[in-house]
Amino acid sequence: MEILTSAEMGRTDRRAIAKGPYDGYGLMRNAGASVVDEILARFAEVHGVDVLCGPGNNGGDGYVVARLLHERGLDVRVFASAPPRQGSDAALAARDCSVRPEPLSVFRATRERLVVDALFGAGLSKEIGGPEAEAIGSTQAAGCPVVAVDLPSGVSGDSGAILGAAFSATLTVTFFRAKPGHFLYPGRERCGAIVVADIGIAPTVIEGAGIKLWENGPHVWRSDFPSPSSQMHKYTRGHVAVFSGGASATGAARLSARAVARIGAGAVTMLSPSSALLVNAAHLTSIMLQRADTLADVETFVANRRPAAALLGPGFGVGETARLFALFLLGRRKGDLKGVVLDADAITSFAEEPRSLLERMVDGEMPELVLTPHAAEFERLFPDIAADRSLSKVERARAAALQASAVVLLKGADTVVAAPDGRAVINANGTPYLATAGSGDVLAGIIAGLIAQSMPVFEAAAAATWLHAEAGRLFGPGLIAEDLPELLPEVLSGLLGAS
Numbered sequence: 001m002e003i004l005t006s007a008e009m010g011r012t013d014r015r016a017i018a019k020g021p022y023d024g025y026g027l028m029r030n031a032g033a034s035v036v037d038e039i040l041a042r043f044a045e046v047h048g049v050d051v052l053c054g055p056g057n058n059g060g061d062g063y064v065v066a067r068l069l070h071e072r073g074l075d076v077r078v079f080a081s082a083p084p085r086q087g088s089d090a091a092l093a094a095r096d097c098s099v100r101p102e103p104l105s106v107f108r109a110t111r112e113r114l115v116v117d118a119l120f121g122a123g124l125s126k127e128i129g130g131p132e133a134e135a136i137g138s139t140q141a142a143g144c145p146v147v148a149v150d151l152p153s154g155v156s157g158d159s160g161a162i163l164g165a166a167f168s169a170t171l172t173v174t175f176f177r178a179k180p181g182h183f184l185y186p187g188r189e190r191c192g193a194i195v196v197a198d199i200g201i202a203p204t205v206i207e208g209a210g211i212k213l214w215e216n217g218p219h220v221w222r223s224d225f226p227s228p229s230s231q232m233h234k235y236t237r238g239h240v241a242v243f244s245g246g247a248s249a250t251g252a253a254r255l256s257a258r259a260v261a262r263i264g265a266g267a268v269t270m271l272s273p274s275s276a277l278l279v280n281a282a283h284l285t286s287i288m289l290q291r292a293d294t295l296a297d298v299e300t301f302v303a304n305r306r307p308a309a310a311l312l313g314p315g316f317g318v319g320e321t322a323r324l325f326a327l328f329l330l331g332r333r334k335g336d337l338k339g340v341v342l343d344a345d346a347i348t349s350f351a352e353e354p355r356s357l358l359e360r361m362v363d364g365e366m367p368e369l370v371l372t373p374h375a376a377e378f379e380r381l382f383p384d385i386a387a388d389r390s391l392s393k394v395e396r397a398r399a400a401a402l403q404a405s406a407v408v409l410l411k412g413a414d415t416v417v418a419a420p421d422g423r424a425v426i427n428a429n430g431t432p433y434l435a436t437a438g439s440g441d442v443l444a445g446i447i448a449g450l451i452a453q454s455m456p457v458f459e460a461a462a463a464a465t466w467l468h469a470e471a472g473r474l475f476g477p478g479l480i481a482e483d484l485p486e487l488l489p490e491v492l493s494g495l496l497g498a499s
């Protein structure tokens, strides 16, 4: 499913109205009716409903909800912060609603009554204060259920940021398509359950509108997902080079290598410094092992063994060696090396001299780059982008992707993957159990393994994020990173079997 910004949704509304069959008030009636359907389906025991209406069209939806619930015999009260603008669709909705509005300043939430939050939606333009903030405080204190119309008021639809104060909804009903603020934190945790309602806008209305943001899922990348054929041998299924750290830091790279193998790459070679060869040898079976202390060692390996993808960073150590190896790999030709994944220490290694990475020579013949920073690593490599508080997480990842000519996977509970051409996904199937040591090493391995199997890099990074999260969900409590590669076969069976 596409995710639309407020501006894109506004354009979509206008196009839909121009195309028909619904005018603005028609769409608003459909929107209100869809909220009422959800309320009746989910809160059957509620008899009293307080509908809080703002001055814009979000408030207009609220008047429709109030009218329909009143017509069904529920005890409905309406509290309005300001009257709708004359001539607006909201004014029509208010006119048709026979429940007389009271001023929002007299509203006090009670535990037994449902609150419908129709104060602000897509048009939230400044911090919430005054009676609206008091209404939010009173609702939180009462602990009553809250149904948010479009967005919980106070949550920015574009960034998920909270402007002053925001409702914590039990349910949010949004229209046509979800907005970034439904998926990006902190907004996401304020939405409760999310329903995307059909209000009579045809999906074709956004065709050609240049929407480049999606909720991550198989629909985004399934057609590029590798499926092995009987004609393949282990090297055509992709050979991945994974770089190990020193003797006391080898576990991270082994987690990565295990994930590379489990995601279906045909062969994995661990490139290890001499100091760690014995430790790695003691732990590896199907994964090959190769000594690599110097750049010359890496050059020889790449020339002779031609890995399809390389992963550098997990447990590797920060410094000159990481920079040297990374820039060498990125200087190959794509025919020899499809892609390079730089994770963890490899990202931090460029913090002091980002230009050598960000301004490297790039042409279409060079290996693709995937960067997988968490927030702190992102800040080290892209301090200016990270400092710009006006940017949403999606916009930050996109700006970084453009600057680095790389796919950027910005981690978190709401991981965003962005490509230099502006395409981006927000991941929504994560679980808190994934926040465990080594989890990121496994993710990086899955990406490298998919690239080696010829999956395009943006799709590979998006697929890896989703599969990794699915594995985490499958295991649940008690998850450690070692479990994740072992769960991939089951996740893959579900994915490949279902299609």
Ligand SMILES: NC(=O)C1=CN([C@@H]2O[C@H](COP(=O)(O)OP(=O)(O)OC[C@H]3O[C@@H](n4cnc5c(N)ncnc54)[C@H](OP(=O)(O)O)[C@@H]3O)[C@@H](O)[C@H]2O)[C@@H](O)CC1
Residues within 6 Å of the ligand: 010, 013, 014, 024, 025, 027, 028, 029, 031, 054, 055, 056, 057, 058, 059, 060, 061, 119, 120, 121, 122, 123, 124, 125, 126, 127, 128, 129, 132, 149, 150, 151, 175, 199
């Ligand atoms: N046909 C359609 O398009 C459809 C639209 N639909 C519905 O319309 C909603 C969007 O409507 P909208 O654009 O009127 O914006 P909305 O969120 O109601 O607020 C704007 C008003 O609030 C004010 N305001 C903002 N922030 C404030 C603050 N902190 N404190 C105080 N005031 C503040 C702002 O003031 P201003 O910024 O102009 O000064 C303006 O007066 C959308 O979310 C969906 O629910 C559906 O019915 C389907 C069809």
Ligand SMILES: [K+]
Residues within 6 Å of the ligand: 058, 117, 118, 119, 120, 121, 148, 149, 150, 151, 152, 153
């Ligand atoms: K709202």
